[in-house]
Amino acid sequence: MTTFRLRPLCLSAAALALLTTAGCSSTDATASITVPSPPSQEASLCSALHKELPQSVAGQDRKDPEPASELTAGWGDAAIVLRCGVPRPPRMSDPRAKAVEADGVNWMLEELADGPRLTTTYRKTYVEVTMAKRFAHDVTPLAQLADAVKKTVPATLKVP
Numbered sequence: 001m002t003t004f005r006l007r008p009l010c011l012s013a014a015a016l017a018l019l020t021t022a023g024c025s026s027t028d029a030t031a032s033i034t035v036p037s038p039p040s041q042e043a044s045l046c047s048a049l050h051k052e053l054p055q056s057v058a059g060q061d062r063k064d065p066e067p068a069s070e071l072t073a074g075w076g077d078a079a080i081v082l083r084c085g086v087p088r089p090p091r092m093s094d095p096r097a098k099a100v101e102a103d104g105v106n107w108m109l110e111e112l113a114d115g116p117r118l119t120t121t122y123r124k125t126y127v128e129v130t131m132a133k134r135f136a137h138d139v140t141p142l143a144q145l146a147d148a149v150k151k152t153v154p155a156t157l158k159v160p
Contacts, residue, residue, distance in 0.1 A: 035069045047070045048152040050071070050073060052148035052152050053148050057080050060076030072084070078132075084127050089119050099121065103146035105123075105145075115132045118142065127153060
């Protein structure tokens with residue numbers, strides 16, 4: 001069963017200490033995707049995640065962006081793009097930041113002009129998903145990625 005909640009993102013001082021600086025990406029099909037450069041321990045988590053990611057998300061077939069990397073994945077014509085091991089977004093420090101929960105994975109929501117950007121919270125590395133505007137109010141992509149994230153990227157804190 002898919003679960004979804006929208007709530008303010010409240011991080012404790014301990015959570016903020018665990019989180020590490022800003023990243024961005026684009027879902028524009030003509031844009032190049034910036035491959036993150038996480039520490040080796042986080043890169044190994046991302047490698048495991050890459051192997052567990054589904055072949056289809058929200059009806060979009062897997063089509064990984066260029067340059068090819070175990071730190072990135074995509075579905076459709078860059079409609080949904082995942083980057084693993086991204087730096088901590090600055091908005092994560094904002095107590096008014098919005099968050100969603102999809103099937104047990106918490107995501108900080110940033111509403112951008114070209115579509116939402118969501119970044120996992122309470123995980124040992126940050127996983128970022130950008131989506132085309134048509135997915136702005138659709139939790140399906142996050143729900144379909146949740147099992148792979150839960151299986152390969154351990155939680156850092158117990159979420160209330």
